[in-house]
Amino acid sequence: xxxxxxxxxxxxxxxxxxxxxxxxxxxxxxxxxxxxxxxxxxxxxxxxxxxxxxxxxxxxxxxxxxxxxxxxxxxxxxxxxxxxxxxxxxxxxxxxxxxxxxxxxxxxxxxxxxxxxxxxxxxxxxxxxxxxxxxxxxxxxxxxxxxxxxxxxxxxxxxxxxxxxxxxxxxxxxxxxxxxxxxxxxxxxxxxxxxxxxxxxxxxxxxxxxxxxxxxxxxxxxxxxxxxxxxxxxxxxxxxxxxxxxxxxxxxxxxxxxxxxxxxxxx
Amino acid sequence: xxxxxxxxxxxxxxxxxxxxxxxxxxxxxxxxxxxxxxxxxxxxxxxxxxxxxxxxxxxxxxxxxxxxxxxxxxxxxxxxxxxxxxxxxxxxxxxxxxxxxxxxxxxxxxxxxxxxxxxxxxxxxxxxxxxxxxxxxxxxxxxxxxxxxxxxxxxxxxxxxxxxxxxxxxxxxxxxxxxxxxxxxxxxxxxxxxxxxxxxxxxxxxxxxxxxxxxxxxxxxxxxxxxxxxxxxxxxxxxxxxxxxxxxxxxxxxxxxxxxxxxxxxxxxxxxxxxxxxxxxxxxxxxxxxxxxxxxxxxxxxxxxxxxxxxxxxxxx
Amino acid sequence: xxxxxxxxxxxxxxxxxxxxxxxxxxxxxxxxxxxxxxxxxxxxxxxxxxxxxxxxxxxxxxxxxxxxxxxxxxxxxxxxxxxxxxxxxxxxxxxxxxxxxxxxxxxxxxxxxxxxxxxxxxxxxxxxxxxxxxxxxxxxxxxxxxxxxxxxxxxxxxxxxxxxxxxxxxxxxxxxxxxxxxxxxxxxxxxxxxxxxxxxxxxxxxxxxxxxxxxxxxxxxxxxxxxxxxxxxxxxxxxxxxxxxxxxxxxxxxxxxxxxxxxxxxxxxxxxxxxxxxxxxxxxxxxxxxxxxxxxxxxxxxxxxxxxxxxxxxxxxxxxxxxxxxxxxxxxxxxxxxxxxxxxxx
Numbered sequence: 001x002x003x004x005x006x007x008x009x010x011x012x013x014x015x016x017x018x019x020x021x022x023x024x025x026x027x028x029x030x031x032x033x034x035x036x037x038x039x040x041x042x043x044x045x046x047x048x049x050x051x052x053x054x055x056x057x058x059x060x061x062x063x064x065x066x067x068x069x070x071x072x073x074x075x076x077x078x079x080x081x082x083x084x085x086x087x088x089x090x091x092x093x094x095x096x097x098x099x100x101x102x103x104x105x106x107x108x109x110x111x112x113x114x115x116x117x118x119x120x121x122x123x124x125x126x127x128x129x130x131x132x133x134x135x136x137x138x139x140x141x142x143x144x145x146x147x148x149x150x151x152x153x154x155x156x157x158x159x160x161x162x163x164x165x166x167x168x169x170x171x172x173x174x175x176x177x178x179x180x181x182x183x184x185x186x187x188x189x190x191x192x193x194x195x196x197x198x199x200x201x202x203x204x205x206x207x208x209x210x211x212x213x214x215x216x217x218x219x220x221x222x223x224x225x226x227x228x229x230x231x232x233x234x235x236x237x238x239x240x241x242x243x244x245x246x247x248x249x250x251x252x253x254x255x256x257x258x259x260x261x262x263x264x265x266x267x
Numbered sequence: 268x269x270x271x272x273x274x275x276x277x278x279x280x281x282x283x284x285x286x287x288x289x290x291x292x293x294x295x296x297x298x299x300x301x302x303x304x305x306x307x308x309x310x311x312x313x314x315x316x317x318x319x320x321x322x323x324x325x326x327x328x329x330x331x332x333x334x335x336x337x338x339x340x341x342x343x344x345x346x347x348x349x350x351x352x353x354x355x356x357x358x359x360x361x362x363x364x365x366x367x368x369x370x371x372x373x374x375x376x377x378x379x380x381x382x383x384x385x386x387x388x389x390x391x392x393x394x395x396x397x398x399x400x401x402x403x404x405x406x407x408x409x410x411x412x413x414x415x416x417x418x419x420x421x422x423x424x425x426x427x428x429x430x431x432x433x434x435x436x437x438x439x440x441x442x443x444x445x446x447x448x449x450x451x452x453x454x455x456x457x458x459x460x461x462x463x464x465x466x467x468x469x470x471x472x473x474x475x476x477x478x479x480x481x482x483x484x485x486x487x488x489x490x491x492x493x494x495x496x497x498x499x500x501x502x503x504x505x506x507x508x509x510x511x512x513x514x515x516x517x518x519x520x521x522x523x524x525x526x527x528x529x530x531x532x533x534x535x536x537x538x539x540x541x542x543x544x545x546x547x548x549x550x551x552x553x554x555x556x557x558x559x560x561x562x563x564x565x566x567x568x569x570x571x572x573x574x575x576x577x578x579x580x581x582x583x584x
Numbered sequence: 585x586x587x588x589x590x591x592x593x594x595x596x597x598x599x600x601x602x603x604x605x606x607x608x609x610x611x612x613x614x615x616x617x618x619x620x621x622x623x624x625x626x627x628x629x630x631x632x633x634x635x636x637x638x639x640x641x642x643x644x645x646x647x648x649x650x651x652x653x654x655x656x657x658x659x660x661x662x663x664x665x666x667x668x669x670x671x672x673x674x675x676x677x678x679x680x681x682x683x684x685x686x687x688x689x690x691x692x693x694x695x696x697x698x699x700x701x702x703x704x705x706x707x708x709x710x711x712x713x714x715x716x717x718x719x720x721x722x723x724x725x726x727x728x729x730x731x732x733x734x735x736x737x738x739x740x741x742x743x744x745x746x747x748x749x750x751x752x753x754x755x756x757x758x759x760x761x762x763x764x765x766x767x768x769x770x771x772x773x774x775x776x777x778x779x780x781x782x783x784x785x786x787x788x789x790x791x792x793x794x795x796x797x798x799x800x801x802x803x804x805x806x807x808x809x810x811x812x813x814x815x816x817x818x819x820x821x822x823x824x825x826x827x828x829x830x831x832x833x834x835x836x837x838x839x840x841x842x843x844x845x846x847x848x849x850x851x852x853x854x855x856x857x858x859x860x861x862x863x864x865x866x867x868x869x870x871x872x873x874x875x876x877x878x879x880x881x882x883x884x885x886x887x888x889x890x891x892x893x894x895x896x897x898x899x900x901x902x903x904x905x906x907x908x909x910x911x912x913x914x915x916x917x918x919x920x921x922x923x924x925x926x927x928x929x930x
Binding site: 013014017136137138141158159161162163165166207210211213214215216217218219220221224225226 | 322343346360403
C-alpha cells in the first residue's frame with residue numbers, strides 16, 4: 001500500500017525531469033494553459049457530452065509530444081479516489097426522466113449528466129497529471145511565485161517537496177517494521193499508529209533543527225534566493241495562443257454536432 | 268594575534284538536560300593542519316564540532332577562530348570562515364536542485380548572480396559533479412550527495428573545513444573517492460569520525476577525546492597504532508594496520524610500528540601510481556600530450572618506489 | 585473527501601480559489617512580520633511529515649476498515665493557525681499535483697475545506713481557549729475530539745454547499761447533507777483521537793517542542809482570528825456573488841466575455857460551400873442552447889430546472905455520430921504525431 005503510493009510518486013517525479021519540447025516550455029505557459037483547459041471543460045453545462053469530445057485533443061497531444069507513457073497516467077487516473085464517481089452515481093438514481101431514445105433504449109437525464117461528470121473527470125485529472133509529468137515541481141513552484149504567490153508559501157512548497165522523499169522513505173521503513181510484526185488486525189491499530197506517528201514527528205522536528213543549522217552555517221538570513229531565469233519564448237507564446245484559440249473554438253462552436261450532421265448527410 | 272587558526276581554551280559545555288559534554292577541553296590547531304577527532308560515542312566530538320560554527324557557545328572558557336573570539340556577535344563572521352559539513356547530506360541539501368543548493372551560500376554572502384554562477388561551477392567541478400547541476404537532490408546517489416554537500420560548503424570559500432563522519436553512509440568506492448578528494452584540499456581540516464582508516468589516510472594529526480577532554484594528541488600514525496589507548500576509548504586498530512598480523516594488545520616497539528607504517532605507505536604508493544596513470548589518460552584525451560608524458564613519468568617513478576618500500580619492510584623484520 | 589474538478593462550476597471553483605489565495609497571502613504576510621526563521625525549515629519538514637503520515641493506514645477499532653490522518657488539527661496545535669494553514673495548503677497542493685486528488689480547480693475548495701476550518705475555526709475557538717500546558721491528557725483528548733469533529737463537519741458541509749451550488753450533481757441539499765454529515769462524524773472522531781494521541785505522546789517525551797512552537801506563533805488573542813475569518817467569509821461571499829451575478833445575467837459567461845472582447849462583430853455572412861453548410865446546420869440545430877454557468881442557486885425541488893436540455897432524437901444521434909468521429913480523429917492525430925516524431929528522431 002504505502003510502498004506502491006511512494007513508488008508511483010517517485011516515478012511521476014522522474015518523468016518530470018525528461019527533456020522534450022513540452023518539458024522545455026516555460027512552467028507558466030504550461031500551468032496557465034492547463035488551468036484554462038480545466039476551467040473551459042468544467043464550464044460546460046450539466047448535460048453536455050458531445051461538446052467535450054474535441055477537448056481530448058489536448059491530453060492526447062501532450063502525451064505524444066512529451067513521451068509520457070499513457071498507461072502510467074491512466075492507471076494513476078483510475079486510482080484517484082473518485083469523489084466525483086461517488087457523487088455522480090446518484091444522478092441516474094435521482095434523475096430518471098427519459099431524455100431520449102437511443103436505438104430503442106431509453107436514456108435518462110441522470111445517465112447523461114453522470115457521463116458528463118465522468119468525462120469531465122477524466123479530462124481534468126489526466127491533464128493535471130500530465131502537467132506534473134511534464135513540469136518538475138520546483139518549476140511549478142517558481143511559476144506560482146512569478147504569478148504572485150507569496151514567497152513564504154512557495155518556499156514552504158519547495159521544502160515540502162525536497163523532504164517529501166526523505167520523510168516518505170523513513171516512514172516506509174517504520175511502516176514495514178510495523179507490518180512485519182503485526183498479524184491479523186493486531187498491531188496495525190490506532191495505538192501503534194499513534195506511537196509510530198509520534199516517533200516520526202519527533203524525528204521530523206530533530207531533522208528540521210539540523211536543517212536549520214545547515215542553513216545558518218551557510219549564511220541564511222531569512223530568504224531563499226532563486227537564480228532561475230525564465231524567458232517567455234516564441235514557442236511558449238505559440239503554444240499558449242494555440243491552446244487558448246483551440247479551446248475558444250471548441251467551446252463556442254458546435255464542432256461535434258456539425259461534423260455529425262455532415263456525416264449523416266453524406267449517407 | 269595568535270598564529271593558531273582554531274583555539275579552544277578550557278571549554279565547558281553542559282546540555283539543558285544536565286549532560287556535561289565538554290569538561291575543560293583545550294585544543295590548538297594551526298593553519299593548514301588536518302586533524303582527526305576520535306573518541307567513543309558520547310565523548311563530546313559532536314558537541315565540539317557544533318562549537319566551531321557557533322551553534323553552541325562555550326559556557327566557560329573561550330574559543331578563538333582566526334582573529335575572532337566566538338560569541339553571539341561574531342558567529343556570522345565565523346561561519347564564513349568555517350565550513351561545516353554535516354553527517355547526513357540530506358540535512359544539508361535543502362534546495363530543490365543541486366545548482367540552487369550550491370548557490371545558496373554564495374548568494375547569502377551577497378555575491379552577484381554572475382559571480383555566484385562562477386563559484387558554483389568551480390565548486391561542482393572540483394568535486395566532479397558539474398553534470399548533476401540540474402538534478403534534484405533526491406535523484407542523487409549517496410556518494411554524489413556527499414560530494415555535492417562538500418561543493419556547497421567550498422563554494423563559500425572557507426578557510427577551515429569541519430566534517431562529522433563524512434563517509435559513514437558511503438560505499439567503499441565512494442569513500443575512497445572522498446578520501447582522494449579531501450587529500451587534495453589545502454584547507455585546514457577537522458574531521459570527527461569512527462572510521463580510523465579514513466583519519467589515517469587524511470589526517471597527519473589525531474586528537475582523542477574522552478568524557479569531554481582531550482586525552483591524547485599527536486601524530487595520527489603514532490596514536491592510531493596504540494591499541495591499548497584505542498581500546499580504552501571504545502576504538503580498535505585501523506583495519507589497514509590490523510590485517511598485518513598485529514599481535515593483540517600491548518604497545519609495539521618502534522621497528523614493528525615502522526614496519527606496519529611502511530606497509531600502509533606502500534599501499535598508498537601503489538594507489539597513487541594508479542591515479543597518476545588514470546590522469547595521464549585523461550590528459551591524453553584532452554590533447555595535453557606534454558602533461559600526459561610528465562604524469563606517466565611520475566607514475567613510473569612512483570611505481571619504482573614500491574621496490575624501496577618492500578626492501579625497507581624486509582629490513583624491519 | 586477531496587472535492588473534484590468535475591463536480592464544480594467555474595464560478596464556485598473561482599470563488600473558493602479567491603478565498604484560499606486571500607487566506608494564503610494573509611497568513612504569509614502575518615508570519616513574515618514576526619516569525620522566527622527557524623519556522624521555515626520546520627514548517628517544510630512538517631508538511632512532508634503530514635504527507636507521509638497520511639499515507640499510513642491504521643485499522644479503526646470495531647469496524648475493520650482503515651483510516652488515515654487529516655493532520656490539520658495536529659499542525660494547528662503545534663504551529664498555531666497561520667503557519668499550520670500554510671503547511672496544510674502546501675500538503676494539499678502537492679497532493680493535487682502528484683496524486684491528482686481533486687484537480688487544479690478544486691484545489692481552492694480543498695484547501696478551504698481542510699485548512700480553514702481546523703486552523704481558523706476549531707483551533708482558535710475551541711482548542712486554544714480550553715487547552716493549556718497544565719491540561720490533563722484526558723481533557724486534551726476530549727477537546728481534540730470535539731475540535732476534530734467540528735472541523736470535519738464544517739468541511740463536509742462545505743463540500744455539500746460547493747457541489748450543490750455548482751449544480752453538476754442531482755443530489756438534493758437535504759439528502760446530500762444526511763449522507764455526508766454522519767460519515768464525517770466518525771471521521772472527525774478518529775481524527776480527534778489520533779490528534780490527541782500524538783499531542784499527548786509529544787507532551788510526554790519532548791514537552792519543550794509544544795512550548796517552543798507556541799512561543800514562535802504570533803497569535804494575539806482569538807478575537808482577531810474571528811475578525812480574520814469574518815473578513816475571509818465576506819470576501820468569498822462578495823466574489824461569489826459577483827461571479828454568479830455575471831453568470832446568471834449572462835447565461836453563457838464565456839460567450840458573454842467573448843462578445844464583449846470582440847465588440848459583437850458578427851462574422852461576415854458571405855461564406856460559401858462547407859462553411860455555409862456548417863453554419864446553416866448550426867443555425868438550425870442550435871445543439872448547445874444553454875452553454876454556460878448554471879445559475880448557482882440551491883434548488884430544493886430539483887425538477888424543472890432551467891438547464892434541462894430540450895433535445896430531440898434526431899439531434900442527439902447526430903451528436904453521437906459527431907462525437908465518435910471527433911474522438912477517432914483525436915486518436916488519429918495522436919498516432920500520426922507519434923509516428924512523425926519517431927521518424928524525426930530515428
